[in-house]
Amino acid sequence: MRGILSERMGAALLMAPLLLFLVLAYAWPFLGVVKWSFTLPTPGLGQYGALVSDPLVQSVFIRTLRIAAIVTIVSVTAAYAITVVWVRGSPVQRVLAEFCILVPFWISVLTRAFGWVALLSNRGLINTWLQSIGFISEPLTLVRNEFGVIVGMSHFLIPFAVFPLASAMRSLDERVLLAARGLGSSRMRTFWTVFVPMTRSGIIGSAMIVFVFSLGFFVTPAILGGGRSVMIAELIYLRIFQSPDWGLGAAISVVLVVFVGALMALLFRYVKPKQLV
Amino acid sequence: MPTYRPGPVSLILAVLVALFLLLPLLAVIPVSLTPSRMLTMPTGELSLRHYRSLIEDPRWLDSILLSIRIGVVSSALSTVLALTFSLGVWMFQPRFTAALVGFVLLPMVVPPVVSAVTLYFLLTSVSGISSFFGYDTWLGVAMAHSVMTVPFATVLILVSLSQLDRRIDLAARGLGASVWERATRVIMPNIKFGIVTAALLSFVLSWEEIGVTLFITSVNAITLPRLMWMGLRDNIDPAIAALSVILIIITVLVLAVRSVVTRRQATP
Numbered sequence: 001m002r003g004i005l006s007e008r009m010g011a012a013l014l015m016a017p018l019l020l021f022l023v024l025a026y027a028w029p030f031l032g033v034v035k036w037s038f039t040l041p042t043p044g045l046g047q048y049g050a051l052v053s054d055p056l057v058q059s060v061f062i063r064t065l066r067i068a069a070i071v072t073i074v075s076v077t078a079a080y081a082i083t084v085v086w087v088r089g090s091p092v093q094r095v096l097a098e099f100c101i102l103v104p105f106w107i108s109v110l111t112r113a114f115g116w117v118a119l120l121s122n123r124g125l126i127n128t129w130l131q132s133i134g135f136i137s138e139p140l141t142l143v144r145n146e147f148g149v150i151v152g153m154s155h156f157l158i159p160f161a162v163f164p165l166a167s168a169m170r171s172l173d174e175r176v177l178l179a180a181r182g183l184g185s186s187r188m189r190t191f192w193t194v195f196v197p198m199t200r201s202g203i204i205g206s207a208m209i210v211f212v213f214s215l216g217f218f219v220t221p222a223i224l225g226g227g228r229s230v231m232i233a234e235l236i237y238l239r240i241f242q243s244p245d246w247g248l249g250a251a252i253s254v255v256l257v258v259f260v261g262a263l264m265a266l267l268f269r270y271v272k273p274k275q276l277v
Numbered sequence: 278m279p280t281y282r283p284g285p286v287s288l289i290l291a292v293l294v295a296l297f298l299l300l301p302l303l304a305v306i307p308v309s310l311t312p313s314r315m316l317t318m319p320t321g322e323l324s325l326r327h328y329r330s331l332i333e334d335p336r337w338l339d340s341i342l343l344s345i346r347i348g349v350v351s352s353a354l355s356t357v358l359a360l361t362f363s364l365g366v367w368m369f370q371p372r373f374t375a376a377l378v379g380f381v382l383l384p385m386v387v388p389p390v391v392s393a394v395t396l397y398f399l400l401t402s403v404s405g406i407s408s409f410f411g412y413d414t415w416l417g418v419a420m421a422h423s424v425m426t427v428p429f430a431t432v433l434i435l436v437s438l439s440q441l442d443r444r445i446d447l448a449a450r451g452l453g454a455s456v457w458e459r460a461t462r463v464i465m466p467n468i469k470f471g472i473v474t475a476a477l478l479s480f481v482l483s484w485e486e487i488g489v490t491l492f493i494t495s496v497n498a499i500t501l502p503r504l505m506w507m508g509l510r511d512n513i514d515p516a517i518a519a520l521s522v523i524l525i526i527i528t529v530l531v532l533a534v535r536s537v538v539t540r541r542q543a544t545p
Contacts, residue, residue, distance in 0.1 A: 085287060116304075
């Protein structure tokens with residue numbers, strides 16, 4: 001009896017500090033944010049009403065969904081192309097692919113966004129080069145708009161899209177591919193009718209991760225969008241620091257959490273968490 | 278060794294993606310060498326003035342030191358909390374473990390901007406009580422960073438515990454070791470690589486954290502990413518290019534060392 005008691009005590013004592021820390025520093029303040037959404041500036045459901053009726057908020061939500069969808073398609077496609085080589089290439093190809101995936105992955109989001117500014121701005125590398133070869137006379141507007149946001153976000157999210165895909169491609173049975181080839185199927189046909197369908201769980205997992213990440217993305221859109229294509233996260237920031245309209249900022253945050261939670265629940269119905277890494 | 282190799286079409290596409298991934302990292306190199314005060318390509322002569330301004334301008338040095346201090350404190354806090362929690366989970370396997378671990382992972386799953394609003398709420402509430410712990414203080418930032426990094430530290434430590442042979446701990450227990458002795462003299466030495474990795478990852482995540490930091494600092498606690506952010510939003514300062522080049526070189530070196538070390542361990 002004493003043994004069981006001390007077992008429980010031991011577990012409780014070891015687990016308590018982190019749980020207590022997260023309750024005090026995270027769960028409780030989140031409830032405070034929920035409270036803000038119902039009480040500021042006046043008590044009631046006014047802020048949630050504003051979410052539905054305010055055309056600005058609506059256009060930001062629609063833009064966020066649109067950008068997230070485009071970024072998801074671009075990132076997953078690009079990630080698929082490089083993951084094939086990372087998982088199934090020759091040893092040299094694999095090392096090179098790994099380098100190209102991991103180096104950007106470990107570099108901070110600010111440095112990466114700045115790199116795109118340096119490439120895409122009016123006096124950046126691409127415009128300077130296109131003008132010097134006489135291809136264009138006026139610089140193209142490549143940044144501080146939606147194009148820049150999509151490019152920067154896809155760049156950030158490709159490495160995240162790679163991991164679920166790599167896991168799916170690694171667990172795929174070689175012999176099925178060899179059988180398809182042996183039965184006379186062409187390379188392309190084997191790829192489209194055998195390889196891609198067999199990595200379906202990886203594609204779903206990777207698309208969901210990228211989509212969910214895109215919804216709450218802040219830094220890249222704020223820098224590369226230049227205030228012109230505001231997404232949900234930047235709208236929250238502006239509501240809290242520039243309006244200041246804490247109630248609306250809190251209400252948008254709550255809606256975002258509920259939406260992302262629903263998407264994650266959907267994801268885990270189709271893909272086991274283990275398959276994502 | 279895979280026998281089904283990618284064909285020429287796959288290789289061409291992969292090279293294009295690889296270029297896309299590396300291009301923005303390479304683009305900062307020429308920009309960092311421009312003699313101009315503005316963000317441009319060098320048109321002839323090269324200059325190191327932006328690298329010099331990193332050393333000479335006290336703001337950069339101050340923010341680097343502050344980021345290191347916050348990183349060390351938040352990494353220590355989140356590693357200790359993650360370690361004790363993971364030991365509890367592994368040694369006692371209590372009921373509701375899945376739910377408790379799920380709760381701990383929340384800050385990793387919730388959109389960062391929502392965590393930022395949450396921590397903003399926390400620190401502005403605390404500001405009324407304590408002047409050195411709330412909004413725009415370095416301790417406040419360190420605590421907020423711990424909230425954000427603790428799920429990653431927990432995952433890493435739980436993964437290294439899951440690879441540990443339970444029979445080692447059972448033997449120690451059978452020989453009469455107390456919980457404390459089992460934890461500190463049997464289990465921890467066996468997962469020390471995981472603990473060190475968790476601490477390093479927490480430090481790196483805190484070092485480059487910007488999403489939350491923007492919400493909880495204004496003029497006093499200016500971390501390095503926060504300073505970069507200010508330079509990026511207003512008029513773009515080419516000193517950021519010089520700093521980016523240095524950060525990229527450090528990252529590449531660390532990854533190179535790591536891959537050499539792990540290859541050596543893989544082929545003894």
